[in-house]
Amino acid sequence: MTQTILHIDASARHTGSTTRSLSAKTVAKLSGDVIYRDLTDALPQINETWVNANFTPAGDRTPAQKKALTLSDDLIGEIMAADVLVIGVPVYNFGVPAALKAWIDLIARAGVTFAYTENGPKGLLTGKRAVIVLATGGTEVGSEIDFASGYLRHIMGFIGITDVEIIAADRTMADAEEALAKANAQIDALAA
Incomplete structure (x- = not known):
């Protein structure tokens, strides 16, 4: 099955x-039908209208709230349709790009991608x-100043995706050749 x-x-x-x-090499290695989302196509920030719509029960939403x-529904639909998420993430100023944070805000929805339970949130x-492909200029992935990889692993788990692999081309400004060789070796070793 594809x-x-x-x-x-x-x-x-x-x-x-x-x-x-x-990330393109990772997708080719994994092989399958691809849904593509480029986050530079400017996702909106959530605002009061969105928050109010999100917390209104589905059956009570006005046409404007819908x-x-x-x-958000479309983005969540893409995740629901996927077996694997491959996310290419440059680390900007020790964290994720604002465009990716906007995507996270739009897909993290109580009652849709996670639920509150007596034991805390459940994805x-x-x-x-999920395969997270990270690149950094000077930050070592997994170090105390890496605020991207742990955050993304947590967000994936928060929505229920606990099988998360990190492919890191870190510290490319220090030694790009070594960083890329390490990341390419990780991609080559991925199980389809």
């Missing part, structure tokens, strides 16, 4: 982007896998 891959690129750069190149959630999008 798997469906949701390929997300968060780099502001289209040309010369390490994460775009490595419209406010349309993009609802189980049975999926």
Whole structure:
């Protein structure tokens, strides 16, 4: 059976982007039907209208509230349709790009992608896998100043995706050749 891959690129750069190149190689390695989402196509920030619509029970939403959630519903639909998420993430100023944070805000919805329980939040999008492809200029992935990889692993788990792999091309400004070789070796070792 062919798997469906949701390929997300968060780099502001289209040309010369390490994460775009490595995430494309990852998608090719995993092989499957691909849904592609480029986050540089400016996702909106959530606002009061969106928040009010989100917390209004579905059956009570006005047409304007339903419209406010349309993009969020579409983004969540892409995740639900996927078996694997491949997310290309450059680390900007020690964290994730604002475009990726906007995507996270739009897809983290109580009652849709996670539920509150007596034991805390429970992710609802189980049975999926995520491969996070990170590139950094100077930050070592997993170090105390890496605020991206742990955050993304947590967000994936928060929505129910606990099978998360990190592919890191870190510290590219120190030794790009070594960083890319390490990341390419990780991609080559991925199980389809």
